[in-house]
Amino acid sequence: MNYIWDLLIQAEEQGFRRSDIYFTLATSYSPYMELSPQVLNTTTIEQTVQINPYYRYVEIFKDLFPPDNSIDVEIQSYLLDIVIHFLADIDRMQGMNYKEYLMRFLLQEFAANVFGSDVQQYCQALTKTEREIVALNMIRMYQTGDALYNFKDTLKKLFPYCAVYIRSEDKDEVLLYIGQQRTAQRERKIQLIRTLFMPINFTLDIYWAQHFGIVDVEDTMKIDHIALY
Incomplete structure (x- = not known):
């Protein structure tokens, strides 16, 4: 420094x-x-x-x-x-570029309750770096219109061990495996990402420390370590 x-x-x-x-x-x-x-x-x-x-x-x-x-x-x-x-x-x-200005405005709007009181409260569970990740992905979502991609990308960056599965054959559904124990702070992070990014027609099922079983995927088929789908 x-x-x-x-x-x-x-x-x-x-x-x-x-x-x-x-x-x-x-x-x-x-x-x-x-x-x-x-x-x-x-x-x-x-x-x-x-x-x-x-x-x-x-x-x-x-x-x-x-x-x-x-x-x-x-x-x-x-x-x-x-x-x-x-x-x-x-x-x-x-030293800021245009995207960083937009990010700063979004962060101010999060804190000012522009996106609702729930988003304001959920943001308190995030670090400064995590809030910036969310804001930058929101900017990209507005620019590209691809909500699902930015939903998955934000989850991956905030939960490095997670796995995201999208099902849309018979119904629009997201299966999310976190790979960590459930805590109130992690729940608030997920709710924030869900509120800001997930399309309204999708449902979300969350699996925390135990993965649901997938045939022919050995790591998900361990006895006493399989979550029911």
């Missing part, structure tokens, strides 16, 4: 909020680095981050911290933190 935007992204991935991170002027820093951690190659996120604001923003901060100043130091420190957060947001937006 060398840049403020990189640190904030990694902090979010570790569960920190933007407001948890406080930027402060480093007492000693390299002129060749923006961040000034005590351990250069650290991957640990500290909530108080010492930075060199002159690395990229000397024109903004050159008059803020004169070396002999002892007046309004606390106000200057607060101002530094606010402005650095603002500049980090600009950094991140400049």
Whole structure:
């Protein structure tokens, strides 16, 4: 990590909020680095981050911290933190493409209850990365119109060990094998994917730790480990 935007992204991935991170002027820093951690190659996120604001923003901060100043130091420190957060947001937006903008808007709509209170609650069971996967697949579904493909793809990405079977001979049905024990959090994830992606004419049968038997597939035909279909 060398840049403020990189640190904030990694902090979010570790569960920190933007407001948890406080930027402060480093007492000693390299002129060749923006961040000034005590351990250069650290991957640990500290909530108080010492930075060199002159690395990229000397024109903004050159008059803020004169070396002999002892007046309004606390106000200057607060101002530094606010402005650095603002500049980090600009950094991140400049690096975003059109799809990432759409993803951000969708994530805001999930949180704002635009898709309903159920979706808002189900989203709480997802990590930041998982919410982004769901949002990106929704964008692709809107672009391609292929709901079933994105339904299966989202399940595969959120449940790496799952198997999805589509039956449409006599009725439209999805058989979903999770390959993990049933928990409330995993149920909420499945309900979110079902609500957003699964066509309304399909039904869903979920099998958790035990697979239903398939003739000639040995792994699914073990005694005491077969779920009834």
